[in-house]
Amino acid sequence: MSFLLECPRCGSRPVDEFAYFGEVTRRPKGSASLRELTEYVYFRDNVAGVQREWWQHRTGCGEWFLAERDTRTNEVLAIHLPQPERAQAGGAE
Amino acid sequence: MRLPPQPRERIDRSQRILFTFDGKVVGGYAGDTIGSALFAHGQRIFSRSFKYHRPRGLLCCSGHCPNCLMTVDGVPNVRVCVEPIRDGAVVEPQNVWGSLERDVLSITDKIGGPFTPVGFYYRTMIRPRRLWPVYEKVLRNLAGLGRLRKDGAGHTRYDVEHRRARVLVVGGGEAGRAAALAAAALGPDVVLVDETADLVGHELEGVEVLAPARALGIWEGGLVPVVAGSVLHRFRAERIVVAAGALDQPLVFPGNDLVGVMLPGGVRRLVRDFAIAPGSRAVVIAAGEEDLEIAGELREVGVAVPEVVDLTSTPARRIEAHGRKGRVAAVSVDGRKVDCDLVVASAGRQPAYSLLAQAGARVEYDESRGIFVPTNLPAGVEAVGSVTGEDCVTVDPVRTTKGAGGDKCFVCVCEDVTTKDIARAIDEGFDSIELAKRYTTVTMGPCQGKLCQLASIRLYAQATGVGEAAVGTTTARPPWAPVELGVLAGRHFEPARRTSVHFRHEEAGARMMWAGPWKRPYAYGERPEDEVRAVHDSLGVIDVSTLGKILVEGPEAADLLERLYPNRFGDLRPGRIRYGVLTSDAGRIMDDGTVARLADDLYYVTTTSTGADSVTAWFEWWNAVWGYDAEIVNVTGALAALNLAGPRAREALGRLVDDPDVVSAESFRYLDAKALVVAGVPCLALRIGFVGELGYELHFPSPAGEHVWDRLVAEGARPFGLEPQRVLRLEKGHIIVGQDTDSESNLLSAGMQWLPKMDKDDFVGKLALEHFAERPERERLVGFRMEEDVLPVEGAQIVVEGRPAGRVTSARRSEAVGGVIGLAWLPPDRAEEGTRFEVRVDRRLVGARVAHGPFYDPAGERMRA
Numbered sequence: 001m002s003f004l005l006e007c008p009r010c011g012s013r014p015v016d017e018f019a020y021f022g023e024v025t026r027r028p029k030g031s032a033s034l035r036e037l038t039e040y041v042y043f044r045d046n047v048a049g050v051q052r053e054w055w056q057h058r059t060g061c062g063e064w065f066l067a068e069r070d071t072r073t074n075e076v077l078a079i080h081l082p083q084p085e086r087a088q089a090g091g092a093e
Numbered sequence: 094m095r096l097p098p099q100p101r102e103r104i105d106r107s108q109r110i111l112f113t114f115d116g117k118v119v120g121g122y123a124g125d126t127i128g129s130a131l132f133a134h135g136q137r138i139f140s141r142s143f144k145y146h147r148p149r150g151l152l153c154c155s156g157h158c159p160n161c162l163m164t165v166d167g168v169p170n171v172r173v174c175v176e177p178i179r180d181g182a183v184v185e186p187q188n189v190w191g192s193l194e195r196d197v198l199s200i201t202d203k204i205g206g207p208f209t210p211v212g213f214y215y216r217t218m219i220r221p222r223r224l225w226p227v228y229e230k231v232l233r234n235l236a237g238l239g240r241l242r243k244d245g246a247g248h249t250r251y252d253v254e255h256r257r258a259r260v261l262v263v264g265g266g267e268a269g270r271a272a273a274l275a276a277a278a279l280g281p282d283v284v285l286v287d288e289t290a291d292l293v294g295h296e297l298e299g300v301e302v303l304a305p306a307r308a309l310g311i312w313e314g315g316l317v318p319v320v321a322g323s324v325l326h327r328f329r330a331e332r333i334v335v336a337a338g339a340l341d342q343p344l345v346f347p348g349n350d351l352v353g354v355m356l357p358g359g360v361r362r363l364v365r366d367f368a369i370a371p372g373s374r375a376v377v378i379a380a381g382e383e384d385l386e387i388a389g390e391l392r393e394v395g396v397a398v399p400e401v402v403d404l405t406s407t408p409a410r411r412i413e414a415h416g417r418k419g420r421v422a423a424v425s426v427d428g429r430k431v432d433c434d435l436v437v438a439s440a441g442r443q444p445a446y447s448l449l450a451q452a453g454a455r456v457e458y459d460e461s462r463g464i465f466v467p468t469n470l471p472a473g474v475e476a477v478g479s480v481t482g483e484d485c486v487t488v489d490p491v492r493t494t495k496g497a498g499g500d501k502c503f504v505c506v507c508e509d510v511t512t513k514d515i516a517r518a519i520d521e522g523f524d525s526i527e528l529a530k531r532y533t534t535v536t537m538g539p540c541q542g543k544l545c546q547l548a549s550i551r552l553y554a555q556a557t558g559v560g561e562a563a564v565g566t567t568t569a570r571p572p573w574a575p576v577e578l579g580v581l582a583g584r585h586f587e588p589a590r591r592t593s594v595h596f597r598h599e600e601a602g603a604r605m606m607w608a609g610p611w612k613r614p615y616a617y618g619e620r621p622e623d624e625v626r627a628v629h630d631s632l633g634v635i636d637v638s639t640l641g642k643i644l645v646e647g648p649e650a651a652d653l654l655e656r657l658y659p660n661r662f663g664d665l666r667p668g669r670i671r672y673g674v675l676t677s678d679a680g681r682i683m684d685d686g687t688v689a690r691l692a693d694d695l696y697y698v699t700t701t702s703t704g705a706d707s708v709t710a711w712f713e714w715w716n717a718v719w720g721y722d723a724e725i726v727n728v729t730g731a732l733a734a735l736n737l738a739g740p741r742a743r744e745a746l747g748r749l750v751d752d753p754d755v756v757s758a759e760s761f762r763y764l765d766a767k768a769l770v771v772a773g774v775p776c777l778a779l780r781i782g783f784v785g786e787l788g789y790e791l792h793f794p795s796p797a798g799e800h801v802w803d804r805l806v807a808e809g810a811r812p813f814g815l816e817p818q819r820v821l822r823l824e825k826g827h828i829i830v831g832q833d834t835d836s837e838s839n840l841l842s843a844g845m846q847w848l849p850k851m852d853k854d855d856f857v858g859k860l861a862l863e864h865f866a867e868r869p870e871r872e873r874l875v876g877f878r879m880e881e882d883v884l885p886v887e888g889a890q891i892v893v894e895g896r897p898a899g900r901v902t903s904a905r906r907s908e909a910v911g912g913v914i915g916l917a918w919l920p921p922d923r924a925e926e927g928t929r930f931e932v933r934v935d936r937r938l939v940g941a942r943v944a945h946g947p948f949y950d951p952a953g954e955r956m957r958a
């Protein structure tokens with residue numbers, strides 16, 4: 001992997017400045033059956049195509065953000081700062 | 094022997110340069126390569142081949158083929174044909190037993206030797222298995238290229254440079270130079286990379302020339318690593334222009350590897366650049382005008398050329414070279430035998446497309462010109478000149494595979510693969526070119542297919558009856574040019590983190606050890622037990638600046654920590670401390686430390702010494718998901734931390750503060766966090782008991798590290814290191830995350846059922862813990878005492894009724910407890926107090942008994958004193 005990735009704060013940088021934190025997962029709320037828990041903790045879609053994933057500009061500004069990346073070509077189609085759960089919930093109230 | 098001055102020669106005849114070859118002094122001129130100087134000196138045999146130890150001479154003279162690999166100043170596998178000459182260089186032949194002229198192992202060429210047929214290793218040497226080490230030793234000595242210096246390669250310093258370029262041009266031929274100049278006319282940051290020294294000293298307006306330098310490949314994001322000497326330039330280019338040119342393709346005929354059989358490009362370089370006549374009587378067998386012109390050029394410098402064969406018009410089928418002592422003496426073309434000492438043989442020129450193919454271009458076969466051409470170039474990558482197929486054409490390189498003389502017919506000179514080997518591989522069923530590559534190793538040698546890819550594809554096409562297009566090419570992989578591993582590794586660094594008190598430890602004679610990225614004192618003398626005793630009986634001090642330290646601040650700091658930790662922190666009163674363990678959503682233990690609430694909206698979190706960065710990132714990530722109004726700041730490096738521990742800790746600390754009453758037992762209780770001024774330095778003091786005695790952990794700005802340390806030592810605190818600390822904590826049964834726990838450990842099995850607050854709405858790991866609670870436990874972490882005074886190693890096997898049942902994670906000899914104590918994972922039904930089991934120690938089984946609770950001061954009276 002040697003592609004360039006855009007940090008929402010710092011702009012385009014070599015990917016080795018960033019930490020990858022895997023695809024965006026769905027965390028069960030309240031309680032979860034063993035199946036749901038296992039699904040969430042251990043299973044990943046691992047798509048050949050566009051994937052939403054977490055990145056951190058680890059050796060740069062430290063920002064956490066989301067990227068939509070084509071896993072086949074490493075083309076990054078979009079990046080954005082996360083919409084925190086509580087901000088969303090707050091908006092709904 | 095040099096020709097009269099040539100119009101474009103690169104040598105400077107006024108500057109004589111001397112080096113040694115095989116112990117003898119050889120002279121050349123500035124501008125020479127080691128190879129050209131050796132050739133001018135009369136050397137014709139440059140190496141011995143990989144398998145058969147056949148003599149080999151200059152072939153391509155452009156740094157592509159393996160024929161001139163030598164050891165130069167201790168560095169093996171240097172292509173001397175392109176290695177610039179330098180004063181005092183020590184040049185030695187390699188892969189030779191005896192001398193280049195008389196190599197005893199060339200017998201393998203005559204009688205077959207142990208590794209003649211392809212695939213021989215795979216078929217024969219596998220049995221009997223126990224003999225493989227013997228075979229391997231012999232084979233490694235017989236085969237292989239060059240020898241690594243046993244004393245380490247520390248003589249070269251390698252470096253990496255990160256560079257940007259607007260336009261990076263690879264290849265400094267006519268097309269490459271034109272492209273670079275055109276790009277430079279439009280803007281800055283144009284770099285031209287050329288593998289020869291031809292452009293050294295040439296001015297190209299607005300272009301930075303990097304030569305001799307080799308581009309290794311084209312990666313995504315426009316990354317092009319370029320090796321220039323011992324520096325790896327990692328270029329990021331907006332536009333990459335590949336002008337890699339074309340490669341002369343050898344003809345395949347019996348004796349085609351004899352010394353004196355050369356490619357047109359190599360001959361041209363010797364004559365034009367170095368003013369050397371490569372022979373006295375030459376036969377030219379080539380396709381295409383440019384290559385045939387070599388005949389005229391040779392005649393011009395006085396070489397007789399009795400025979401010129403144009404392969405495009407003459408369908409010469411039978412070519413065979415005849416040698417004498419490994420050197421070409423004559424060549425027959427369709428039965429006509431001509432005496433000669435030089436054969437210029439070429440099947441034409443094939444685009445050097447590999448860099449483009451690596452970048453993602455398709456490679457297609459052009460039937461009419463007999464060449465593979467790159468198409469569908471990826472965005473940002475362009476090709477100019479011969480690499481596009483311009484002026485390239487090849488004829489069938491396979492002329493004859495069996496000569497009257499019975500000599501071998503080489504497809505690949507790097508790996509000594511013959512046409513017979515290829516035929517055999519096809520017979521055995523390796524009928525795709527990718528399989529053939531792996532089985533015969535054709536294209537896998539030092540030239541990386543530059544000289545053998547086309548010929549092997551042609552052979553496959555002919556033998557299998559399908560076209561070249563259907564055979565296809567093997568996948569092009571970096572590196573395009575050979576590279577020293579040292580260049581890829583870069584300069585050797587061993588970064589270490591030192592605390593602000595580091596030099597005090599060294600001055601005190603501490604034995605330093607690695608602890609993650611940190612250097613920490615193991616102990617200050619040969620007797621760590623003395624340091625343990627000092628802490629129990631009197632006073633000790635340990636540098637714990639390596640602990641991770643994180644501030645969590647904001648109106649919702651409490652909510653954030655409540656959700657990050659299984660513990661409760663919302664009800665923690667300001668000025669109080671609580672032990673905390675972090676778990677993942679899989680329920681596994683990740684890190685532990687103390688959490689002090691300094692104010693309603695401010696917490697001070699400590700982590701393990703290796704956890705500071707990962708815990709900070711973990712906090713930040715979860716807060717990116719949740720969005721609590723809290724800031725997370727890693728202050729690990731900014732603060733020093735010293736733990737003052739022992740029965741005399743209170744009185745010592747009392748003497749260093751203005752009013753000793755602030756540290757009295759009543760005003761500074763166990764698990765209190767307090768702002769103090771100690772020896773004039775503002776500190777955050779945490780009263781905790783990791784080592785089991787009355788103790789204060791002082792956190793304060795790093796620059797005051799040595800000052801506070803000195804004052805504590807002056808008060809009688811004996812420095813203690815990590816080893817005594819491990820004994821002390823084990824006496825208390827305190828775990829070390831990562832030592833006593835692993836990636837499978839959870840809070841319930843680690844004996845911390847009391848810690849998670851399952852009535853909280855949510856915390857990281859809660860879902861998993863709910864399920865762990867329902868399932869039967871598989872193992873449990875418990876303390877134990879050995880029945881004898883023997884010390885098991887960490888990881889020692891636990892045996893119950895003759896079967897392995899668990900493992901020891903920590904064990905130490907404790908004077909205070911009187912015996913060997915430890916922690917171990919055991920099956921739950923063996924975890925009851927007093928249960929006996931056995932531990933394997935030095936091939937012996939030694940009895941031990943489960944012992945719950947702290948071994949030392951079980952009621953914790955000493956640390957609460």
Ligand SMILES: [Zn+2]
Pocket residue numbers: 007008009010011057060061062063
């Ligand atoms: Zn950034």
